[in-house]
Amino acid sequence: MIYLDNAATTMMKPPCVAEAVTAALTSLGNASRGAHEGALNTNRLLYRTRGKLADFFGCPKSEQVIFTNNSTEALNIAISGTLRPGDHAITTVLEHNSVLRPLYRLQRERGIDLSFVPADRRGLIDYEDFERLIRPDTRAVVCTHASNLTGNLLDIRRIGAIAARHGLLFIVDASQTAGAVPIDMVDMGISLLCFTGHKSMMGPQGTGGLLINGDIEVEPFKVGGTGVQSFLTEQPREYPTRLEAGTLNGHGIAGLSAAVDFIRRMGIDAIRAHEIKLARRFCEAVSAIPGVVTYGDFTTWERCPVVALNIGSADSALVCDALFCDYGIATRAGAHCAPLMHRALHTKAQGAVRFSFGYFNTDDDAEASIEAVCEIAERIGK
Amino acid sequence: MRTKERRLIVAFYTTHDAMAFEDYCLSRGAAGRLIPLPREISAGCGLAWSAPPGDMAALTALLAGAGIAPQHIKEMEI
Numbered sequence: 001m002i003y004l005d006n007a008a009t010t011m012m013k014p015p016c017v018a019e020a021v022t023a024a025l026t027s028l029g030n031a032s033r034g035a036h037e038g039a040l041n042t043n044r045l046l047y048r049t050r051g052k053l054a055d056f057f058g059c060p061k062s063e064q065v066i067f068t069n070n071s072t073e074a075l076n077i078a079i080s081g082t083l084r085p086g087d088h089a090i091t092t093v094l095e096h097n098s099v100l101r102p103l104y105r106l107q108r109e110r111g112i113d114l115s116f117v118p119a120d121r122r123g124l125i126d127y128e129d130f131e132r133l134i135r136p137d138t139r140a141v142v143c144t145h146a147s148n149l150t151g152n153l154l155d156i157r158r159i160g161a162i163a164a165r166h167g168l169l170f171i172v173d174a175s176q177t178a179g180a181v182p183i184d185m186v187d188m189g190i191s192l193l194c195f196t197g198h199k200s201m202m203g204p205q206g207t208g209g210l211l212i213n214g215d216i217e218v219e220p221f222k223v224g225g226t227g228v229q230s231f232l233t234e235q236p237r238e239y240p241t242r243l244e245a246g247t248l249n250g251h252g253i254a255g256l257s258a259a260v261d262f263i264r265r266m267g268i269d270a271i272r273a274h275e276i277k278l279a280r281r282f283c284e285a286v287s288a289i290p291g292v293v294t295y296g297d298f299t300t301w302e303r304c305p306v307v308a309l310n311i312g313s314a315d316s317a318l319v320c321d322a323l324f325c326d327y328g329i330a331t332r333a334g335a336h337c338a339p340l341m342h343r344a345l346h347t348k349a350q351g352a353v354r355f356s357f358g359y360f361n362t363d364d365d366a367e368a369s370i371e372a373v374c375e376i377a378e379r380i381g382k
Numbered sequence: 383m384r385t386k387e388r389r390l391i392v393a394f395y396t397t398h399d400a401m402a403f404e405d406y407c408l409s410r411g412a413a414g415r416l417i418p419l420p421r422e423i424s425a426g427c428g429l430a431w432s433a434p435p436g437d438m439a440a441l442t443a444l445l446a447g448a449g450i451a452p453q454h455i456k457e458m459e460i
Contacts, residue, residue, distance in 0.1 A: 032397050035418040035429055043429075047401035063398040228397060228428050238396045238426060 006358030024254035032227030058184030074194035081218035093340035150296030151306030160189025203256035279305035316351035393425035406448035
């Protein structure tokens with residue numbers, strides 16, 4: 001199989017990640033549930049990994065690195081834990097449902113009001129729209145670092161500066177960029193960063209995190225056992241315990257920790273250069289094929305290694321299936337959980353076929369995919 | 383059961399502080415280990431640092447060096 005669905009999850013992981021998970025499966029006890037070596041080893045793992053992640057993302061306090069199961073959980077905690085009844089929040093049409101649905105739910109349940117920064121047919125936004133949409137009751141800007149459909153990057157530093165100027169919380173969904181694009185929370189003005197471990201971080205599924213920059217009160221999304229302060233009837237207020245009820249995924253976090261080490265060793269810039277080289281080669285070749293339409297802004301390669309396309313008016317699902325059945329190429333078709341982005345691109349009916357490149361893809365993978373798209377386009381054109 | 387002995391016990395507000403202190407002490411070769419929090423001390427964290435008795439000044443210097451405010455420090459027999 002040629003795996004080009006890395007924006008969904010990186011299927012190929014560094015060997016050190018698998019080794020770390022395997023070792024953890026037979027050596028880790030339950031953190032904070034005992035003081036024997038098994039439990040302490042997990043506490044030590046969590047402590048070290050929080051430190052690595054704080055350093056990796058420029059979060060000033062490692063105790064404000066909260067482990068979650070994925071970005072969606074982190075976003076639910078961040079959004080639900082900070083927005084209050086009657087607040088106004090600004091987001092964009094680029095968002096994944098992991099941002100949209102928590103916001104829609106608070107719209108229904110807490111009466112929060114939402115404004116959306118629109119995008120054009122290339123998926124580009126006007127940054128001045130953030131300023132224009134700010135109101136006296138605006139509490140937060142919630143937006144993605146990159147569209148999971150087009151791969152367009154947003155200028156997070158610029159949005160962060162706007163949020164800071166108006167005293168707003170800035171919640172960033174880094175699902176597509178964590179591990180692929182350098183992120184520094186302080187430099188970019190990010191208040192709350194939500195990431196997943198299983199995409200460009202190259203860690204196991206079931207890992208992720210929420211990082212909190214500064215003295216921000218985030219109310220718990222879930223409450224329960226913490227192993228500490230057992231006689232309190234409420235969740236302890238100290239971070240990270242406040243937001244980490246229940247046993248953590250220690251085995252997965254062992255893999256995530258190894259994945260951070262791997263990215264550090266390889267260098268995020270080198271990883272990024274390789275992925276972008278493949279995406280660029282693929283994009284430039286398929287864009288020249290008659291009938292192929294790509295979506296996104298390809299005037300710059302300051303973007304994610306994602307190329308979404310359609311061939312003529314063919315259903316994206318059929319093209320995706322042909323790619324896999326006839327060529328063994330794994331891509332993703334359909335709506336990609338990004339309904340507003342598809343509306344902006346006018347692809348709601350057709351969907352799009354998304355090719356997303358990863359560190360373990362090769363030049364041959366890109367060439368084989370170009371050939372496959374060319375052949376399918378010829379078949380469709382006949 | 384092992385025989386009771388006097389120890390300097392540090393209780394912490396959070397588990398994160400406990401782990402940070404262990405990391406700090408180990409990196410400096412300071413004697414001690416994490417133990418379950420003795421029941422007669424009430425603290426936010428279920429772990430406590432158990433250090434050899436007698437040198438409270440050295441222990442408080444280590445805590446200061448690690449930037450950790452303890453919830454309690456007590457010399458006791460455990």
